Amino acid sequence: MWWIYALLSALFAALTAIFAKIGIKGVDTDLATAIRTVVVIILAWTIVFVKGSNDTIGSLTKQNWTFLILSGCATGLSWICYFKALQLGEVSQVAPVDKLSVALAIVLAAVFLGETLTLKTTIAALLIIGGTFVLIF
Structure with a gap:
């Protein structure tokens, strides 16, 4: 749900x-x-x-x-x-870069909340980070 x-x-x-x-x-x-x-x-x-x-x-x-x-x-x-x-x-640039917050939340949740970083979650975060850099540069 x-x-x-x-x-x-x-x-x-x-x-x-x-x-x-x-x-x-x-x-x-x-x-x-x-x-x-x-x-x-x-x-x-x-x-x-x-x-x-x-x-x-x-x-x-x-x-x-x-x-x-x-x-x-x-x-x-x-x-x-x-x-x-x-x-x-442009919205097509700003909105996706803003979603870098997803990857940052994954990292911060692991550091401050002790949440487990699975391989799947780590790969997803890295892809988001990579996509963000593609949009910025």
């Missing part, structure tokens, strides 16, 4: 690149990121309240809060850089 959500994530990420490229034309990318963020906040909190997940907010630990806040900071910085890259470059 996880792969269905992962594929949907990829689809929405692709649509994000296309919609953003059209939407940021002649717009300050930081302003565009702020607008996008407000939309994400409204959407996310709507889902939380519709599902009733807001009842569990009191059970979050200090570690939960710390790492969710750090994740939010990383997301915000990623979006700011992504929109600027989209404004300066």
Whole structure:
């Protein structure tokens, strides 16, 4: 079931690149990121309240809060850089290079989370890294 959500994530990420490229034309990318963020906040909190997940907010630990806040900071910085890259470059170049995050996540998961690097995962990460360098150079 996880792969269905992962594929949907990829689809929405692709649509994000296309919609953003059209939407940021002649717009300050930081302003565009702020607008996008407000939309994400409204959407996310709507889902939380519709599902009733807001009842569990009191059970979050200090570690939960710390790492969710750090994740939010990383997301915000990623979006700011992504929109600027989209404004300066082609979607067909920016979006795939942005997906270098997949290979970086594999490496960081092994280093910080102790996840096992299988031969298949290592080869996939190396192919992504190689493809990224092909696009950049």
